[in-house]
Amino acid sequence: MNQSEFQSHTTADALRDAAKKLAQGALVAFPTETVYGLGVDATNSAAVARMYAVKGRPADHPVIVHVSSVQMISHWAIDIPDYATALARKYWPGPMTLILKRSDLVGDFITGGQDSVGLRVPDHSVAIALLAAFESIGGKGVAAPSANRFGHLSPTTAAAVGQELSDFLDAEDVILDGGSCDVGVESTIIDCTGEFPRVLRPGAISVAMIADATDIAIESIYTNYIGGSDDGLNNAAADDIRVSGSLENHYAPDARVLLDVVPTVGQGFIALASIDTPPGVIRLGSPVNDEEFARILYSSMRNADDQGLTEIVVAQPVRGGIALAIRDRLKRAAH
Ligand code: TXA
Ligand code: MG
Numbered sequence: 001m002n003q004s005e006f007q008s009h010t011t012a013d014a015l016r017d018a019a020k021k022l023a024q025g026a027l028v029a030f031p032t033e034t035v036y037g038l039g040v041d042a043t044n045s046a047a048v049a050r051m052y053a054v055k056g057r058p059a060d061h062p063v064i065v066h067v068s069s070v071q072m073i074s075h076w077a078i079d080i081p082d083y084a085t086a087l088a089r090k091y092w093p094g095p096m097t098l099i100l101k102r103s104d105l106v107g108d109f110i111t112g113g114q115d116s117v118g119l120r121v122p123d124h125s126v127a128i129a130l131l132a133a134f135e136s137i138g139g140k141g142v143a144a145p146s147a148n149r150f151g152h153l154s155p156t157t158a159a160a161v162g163q164e165l166s167d168f169l170d171a172e173d174v175i176l177d178g179g180s181c182d183v184g185v186e187s188t189i190i191d192c193t194g195e196f197p198r199v200l201r202p203g204a205i206s207v208a209m210i211a212d213a214t215d216i217a218i219e220s221i222y223t224n225y226i227g228g229s230d231d232g233l234n235n236a237a238a239d240d241i242r243v244s245g246s247l248e249n250h251y252a253p254d255a256r257v258l259l260d261v262v263p264t265v266g267q268g269f270i271a272l273a274s275i276d277t278p279p280g281v282i283r284l285g286s287p288v289n290d291e292e293f294a295r296i297l298y299s300s301m302r303n304a305d306d307q308g309l310t311e312i313v314v315a316q317p318v319r320g321g322i323a324l325a326i327r328d329r330l331k332r333a334a335h
Contacts, residue, residue, distance in 0.1 A: 010126045010176050018174050019133035022142060027051055027169060029147045029161045030130050031178030032122035034095045034187050034203070035154035035298070036161045037066065037144030039130075045109045048143055054168040057150040062111045064097050064118040064187075065141040068131035073119050075140050078103050083214040084192035090213040093123035095183050095204040099191040110143050116193050126178035146186060153253055153298045153333075156181040160302055184295035185325045198222040202325040204294070250332040253301040255312045257334040263313035268304040270297070271315035282309060290323045297326060301333070 018028045025047040028039045038055060040047040042065045052059055065076055070088050073080070077100035084098050102117040111117055119141075122128065131142060146154035147161045149168075155161045158177035169175075188203030190210065197210055199221065211218045255268065263269040265280030272293065273286040285300035287293040304312045314330055317323035 010129075010178060012129075014176070015126070015129045015133050018130055018176055019137060019139070021172060021174055022130075022134050023137055023139060024172070025050075027054060027173040028130065028142075029158070029165065029173075029175040030127050030144070031158070031176065031181060032066075032124045032127045033181060034122070034183045034185065035156055035181055036147040036158065037064075037122075037127075037142075038147035038161075038165065039066065039142040039144040041134075041139060042110055042141040042143035043105065043107065045107055048107075048109050051143070051145070054165060055145060055148070055150050057145065059109075060112040062114055062116075062118060063143045063145050064120050065106075065110065066120050066122055066127065066131055066144050067141045068128050068135055069121060072121075072135065072141065073098075073100070075105055076103055076117050076119055077101060081192055083197055083216055084190075086214050087190065087192070087197070087210065088121075091205050091209070092121035093128065094121070095123065095187045096120065097187045097189045097201075099189065099193060099200070101193055105140060116191075118189065120187055124178060124181075126176055130176065151250055151252060153251055153301055154186060156184050156295075156298050160299070163302070180295070180299070182295065183322075184297055184299075185322070185329060188325070196220045196222065202328050204322050204325065206321045206324070208320075250335075251298075251329045252333045252335075253312065254305045255301070255309050257301070257330065258311060258313045259330055259334050260316055261313055266309075266311075268300075268307075268309045268312040269315075270300050270312065272317065275315055281313075282307070284312065290317045290319060290321060290326065293317050294322050294326055297329070 022028050022041050025044050030039055040051045070092055079101045097118050097120040099116045099118050106117045148154050148164045157180050158175055161175050183204050188205040189201040191198040191200050207221050263281040268284045269281045270285040273288045277283045285296045287296055316327050
């Protein structure tokens with residue numbers, strides 16, 4: 001498959017065809033508001049196995065199931081706590097994944113054998129249309145990891161998906177082009193199998209937003225990610241839960257990533273627009289705020305790789321909210 005074969009016009013016909021392909025067991029990469037996903041029918045174990053092979057991902061890592069609406073989660077999850085329902089109502093469709101107790105529909109091949117399942121309703125018109133079309137022909141949900149090779153940067157454009165995966169995809173597979181992703185970093189993952197929500201991966205939905213939707217005190221919401229906590233939060237270990245994105249070396253470009261040092265001649269540099277570029281340094285990104293920082297981060301690092309740069313310096317944003325997600329990913333990229 002090459003880039004000219006991308007389905008660049010996501011017409012209703014193209015989406016219907018892509019939904020049919022999913023039902024036949026093919027892989028369909030699709031845009032979401034966070035990053036591009038590599039979708040397969042979440043009930044088809046052979047298709048899921050091929051998706052894992054294309055990604056080069058170990059089989060014991062669970063994958064998120066994407067559905068078009070909150071109603072669809074009743075197929076996948078049981079014993080949903082009230083706080084999870086409150087989160088779903090408030091932030092779906094949106095950049096949030098809920099880990100819930102799994103139903104009988106859920107195969108071990110999407111959970112890595114765990115008794116929970118990750119669910120998300122993405123906020124992107126192409127994703128929602130694809131999921132709805134798939135559901136209209138009997139599909140129950142689309143399992144989709146980020147559409148990159150295991151350990152690499154997540155793709156935020158269809159071209160980046162092609163760079164990552166076209167060597168591994170077959171002729172029947174599809175890459176849907178929905179432009180560049182608005183958020184740019186992966187969804188917030190919230191474990192909802194305990195008494196209180198527990199943040200396993202920070203993203204655009206912050207701990208403050210979780211507290212707001214659930215009326216649960218911030219101090220009761222556990223976090224176990226690296227990169228620090230925004231509000232003096234607990235840092236509970238979650239050794240029993242496998243989150244591949246929580247591996248220390250992940251989300252990495254080919255170039256070496258250096259954090260918060262002064263860049264020197266020949267190095268790439270990503271920093272807020274208010275920070276100047278020293279002479280001889282190759283400016284890769286100048287976002288004006290933290291949201292834009294998240295949006296351009298992965299494409300700027302890819303750009304460095306495309307230019308053959310060997311080192312990227314990033315001046316990290318310092319605040320809470322999405323800046324926390326940015327620092328979490330950068331810490332891993334720099335590992
Ligand atoms: O924004 C996103 O979440 C993107 C888009 C495509 O939706 N998806 C994404 O998927 O980032 P992936 O597979 O690259 O990362 C999902 C993370 C993995 O680290 C996985 O281990 C974790 O979610 N996960 C999935 N199901 C889980 C479960 N039942 N328990 C714990 N972690 C789970
Ligand atoms: Mg990923």
